[in-house]
Amino acid sequence: MFSDSEAEARITDSRRRSDTPPDGAPSGPLASKWTRHKDTSKLISPANRRKYTIIVVGSGLAGAAAAATLSEQGYNVKCFCYQDSPRRAHSIAAQGGINAAKNYHNDGDSVHRLFYETIKGGDFRAREANVHRLAEVSALIIDQCVAQGVPFAREYGGLLANRSFGGTQVSRTFYAAGQTGQQLLLGAYQALSKEISNGGVKMYSRTEMLDLVTVDGHAKGVVVRDMVTGKISSHAGDAVLLCTGGYGNVFYLSTNAKGCNVTATWRAHKRGAYFANPCYTQIHPTCIPVSGAYQSKLTLMSESLRNDGRCWVPKRKEDCGKPPASIAEEDRDYYLERKYPSFGNLAPRDIASRAAKEQCDDGRGVGPGGLGVYLDFADSIKRLGRKAIEERYGNLFQMYEQITGENAYEQPMRIFPAVHYTMGGLWVDYNLMSNIPGLHVLGEANFSDHGANRLGASALMQGLADGYFVIPATLPNYLATQKPGAVSERDADFKRVEAEVNERTSKLLSINGKRSADSFHRELGLLIWDKCGMARTKEGLTEALRKIPALREEFWSNLRVPGSGDQFNPQLELAGRVADFLEFGELLCNDALQREESCGGHFRSEYQDEGEARRDDDQFSYVAAWEYTGDLSRPKLHKEWLEYQEVHFSTRSYR
Numbered sequence: 001m002f003s004d005s006e007a008e009a010r011i012t013d014s015r016r017r018s019d020t021p022p023d024g025a026p027s028g029p030l031a032s033k034w035t036r037h038k039d040t041s042k043l044i045s046p047a048n049r050r051k052y053t054i055i056v057v058g059s060g061l062a063g064a065a066a067a068a069t070l071s072e073q074g075y076n077v078k079c080f081c082y083q084d085s086p087r088r089a090h091s092i093a094a095q096g097g098i099n100a101a102k103n104y105h106n107d108g109d110s111v112h113r114l115f116y117e118t119i120k121g122g123d124f125r126a127r128e129a130n131v132h133r134l135a136e137v138s139a140l141i142i143d144q145c146v147a148q149g150v151p152f153a154r155e156y157g158g159l160l161a162n163r164s165f166g167g168t169q170v171s172r173t174f175y176a177a178g179q180t181g182q183q184l185l186l187g188a189y190q191a192l193s194k195e196i197s198n199g200g201v202k203m204y205s206r207t208e209m210l211d212l213v214t215v216d217g218h219a220k221g222v223v224v225r226d227m228v229t230g231k232i233s234s235h236a237g238d239a240v241l242l243c244t245g246g247y248g249n250v251f252y253l254s255t256n257a258k259g260c261n262v263t264a265t266w267r268a269h270k271r272g273a274y275f276a277n278p279c280y281t282q283i284h285p286t287c288i289p290v291s292g293a294y295q296s297k298l299t300l301m302s303e304s305l306r307n308d309g310r311c312w313v314p315k316r317k318e319d320c321g322k323p324p325a326s327i328a329e330e331d332r333d334y335y336l337e338r339k340y341p342s343f344g345n346l347a348p349r350d351i352a353s354r355a356a357k358e359q360c361d362d363g364r365g366v367g368p369g370g371l372g373v374y375l376d377f378a379d380s381i382k383r384l385g386r387k388a389i390e391e392r393y394g395n396l397f398q399m400y401e402q403i404t405g406e407n408a409y410e411q412p413m414r415i416f417p418a419v420h421y422t423m424g425g426l427w428v429d430y431n432l433m434s435n436i437p438g439l440h441v442l443g444e445a446n447f448s449d450h451g452a453n454r455l456g457a458s459a460l461m462q463g464l465a466d467g468y469f470v471i472p473a474t475l476p477n478y479l480a481t482q483k484p485g486a487v488s489e490r491d492a493d494f495k496r497v498e499a500e501v502n503e504r505t506s507k508l509l510s511i512n513g514k515r516s517a518d519s520f521h522r523e524l525g526l527l528i529w530d531k532c533g534m535a536r537t538k539e540g541l542t543e544a545l546r547k548i549p550a551l552r553e554e555f556w557s558n559l560r561v562p563g564s565g566d567q568f569n570p571q572l573e574l575a576g577r578v579a580d581f582l583e584f585g586e587l588l589c590n591d592a593l594q595r596e597e598s599c600g601g602h603f604r605s606e607y608q609d610e611g612e613a614r615r616d617d618d619q620f621s622y623v624a625a626w627e628y629t630g631d632l633s634r635p636k637l638h639k640e641w642l643e644y645q646e647v648h649f650s651t652r653s654y655r
Contacts, residue, residue, distance in 0.1 A: 021435050026129075030129065031132070041473060044476045051484035053484075054475070055235060056070075057241065058264075060463060062442040062466050064089070066243060066467035067192055068194070068195050078202050079201055080208075083205065091185045094181030095179060096178070098175070099458050100141060100172060103172075111139075112135075117167060122454070126449060130449050131449055134449050162175075165304065166346045166347055166348045167346070167455040168346070169343070173457040206227045209267070210222075211223040212240065219240040233489075234497070235489065236494065239440060248421065249581070250581045250585050253295065253529070256420075258297055261577040261580065263576060266584050267580070273427070274627055275426060278422075278587055279588060279595055280423035280602055282453060282601045283417045284300060285303075288300075289414055301375070302396055304456075306346055307346070307392075308377055308380035312412075320366050324411055333364070349456060350603070373416065375414075377412070423454055423600070430474070431478070449462050452599040509564065511556065517574045520554075524551060524581060532589050537604065538604075548585050549632070586632050592604075596619070596620070597619070622642060
């Protein structure tokens with residue numbers, strides 16, 4: 001072991017050798033960095049903004065907010081989404097709430113507390129300056145959304161209501177029943193629709209980005225496919241914003257919509273963008289358990305339910321098959337309350353997920369296959385009344401009953417962990433620009449704010465912060481250095497990339513093998529879940545890295561895609577996405593293999609202390625930024641060492 005001074009010397013020496021681009025955060029006191037950065041950032045005059053065209057890929061909270069706000073500022077915006085409407089973006093599925101440091105309950109909340117709890121929740125693997133900015137901006141988001149008419153829940157007197165989420169000891173989560181994401185997305189969609197009507201935004205629905213175009217090293221456009229007609233075309237702009245969400249569907253079964261994919265960020269990665277921390281994937285503890293071998297996706301029960309629901313399993317294995325009501329109180333193990341008395345059922349997601357897995361591994365799981373734990377509302381209903389629970393979570397209880405046929409007011413819900421969110425993403429600097437000049441990345445598609453684990457209700461916060469407040473202030477720093485309209489779809493770089501996309505599409509259609517894209521996706525997802533899911537080992541990751549290239553080779557020799565490329569063809573879309581997952585999955589496992597520590601959602605079984613994650617701050621307190629080298633098995637690792645001014649490394653304890 002190193003002494004504190006020796007460890008700090010090693011880290012400092014390693015930082016001097018860092019070869020990542022600078023993160024761009026200003027110097028000086030942490031609390032004033034964002035204000036000072038805005039005050040010293042470059043500006044584009046209103047008369048000149050209309051000369052610039054901004055390409056926004058994705059229309060969820062980050063994309064819709066960015067497209068609407070930039071258009072309101074006077075820029076020309078092209079917005080692309082593969083859904084039939086921006087309202088169908090996956091942000092709609094975020095149920096529980098959105099964090100903001102407004103201290104409405106006068107319970108000790110503050111910007112600093114939200115900042116610190118986010119750093120701690122991410123297991124000290126997030127950038128300090130980015131997280132503090134997020135906490136600062138959070139309060140503005142609520143004001144913005146209330147002004148848009150978002151119907152947040154309110155107390156009897158009319159004030160906005162709050163509830164708690166995992167990893168915090170205050171009430172700072174604003175919500176709209178169990179459909180917060182939907183209501184926030186409708187607010188952003190209204191703003192976007194206004195700008196579409198005014199002509200500032202040109203919307204391209206049912207259009208999928210298939211590649212990034214760079215000109216002289218700068219991101220200047222995208223190649224897309226019209227998913228209805230099959231037409232492949234190019235679009236040029238002065239900057240590109242990727243707001244395309246996460247890569248959780250690499251596991252096949254996840255809480256993500258079936259269309260969620262890694263294609264946009266992966267294609268940008270292969271054009272030179274660094275991919276950061278891909279092994280940081282979040283397992284959500286509150287999901288309806290798997291019900292069959294051919295299930296296509298999983299359904300999330302909001303983390304907000306853990307405010308009023310108590311997690312338990314039988315103390316004795318022989319009681320697991322009994323009806324829950326027949327198991328006496330003294331024979332129940334309320335394991336989160338037992339293990340983490342300070343936070344109880346509101347322990348952070350990664351910790352609550354591993355605790356549930358621990359009970360099931362011990363043979364005390366409930367339901368089919370023993371892969372479930374109870375989430376019981378009996379005490380809350382007795383204390384508050386059923387009507388109060390219905391008002392808070394009614395649509396979630398209805399959803400649960402429709403899927404399982406069980407009434408959760410009368411018997412406990414059955415839940416089990418599932419892949420939900422991804423903290424990794426493309427590397428960005430303080431301006432949200434990747435190492436490719438002009439390519440900016442917002443929301444879940446970037447890596448910047450959550451470290452190794454995202455606290456609940458922070459995804460909506462980051463998406464709207466990036467779209468409404470951060471990118472409008474930071475994008476001019478890049479645009480001011482560029483001549484507007486300097487490139488065109490007629491340029492050779494666009495024609496070259498478009499030809500490469502056509503060739504790739506033709507190759508997928510011409511294999512004419514025997515297996516569907518979905519069968520490859522299922523096999524890949526099961527492999528990665530087993531070897532790089534809730535628990536990872538060196539042996540398991542090495543096995544996955546041996547099997548993934550073999551599976552990828554079979555994909556390109558035995559895939560069958562029916563139909564043609566010049567028409568509506570969902571199987572072709574799926575094949576392209578699975579091809580990218582088969583490449584990305586190898587990077588995911590490589591990142592997990594090289595990070596020889598446990599932190600947040602990355603749990604290496606070799607590195608634990610009595611079941612708790614054991615970090616190695618001396619060796620691994622860095623952002624792992626991976627560069628594509630042309631050889632999928634040999635990516636190049638760049639390390640951005642994390643430096644903290646206000647926080648200090650400490651054991652992450654919720655006991």
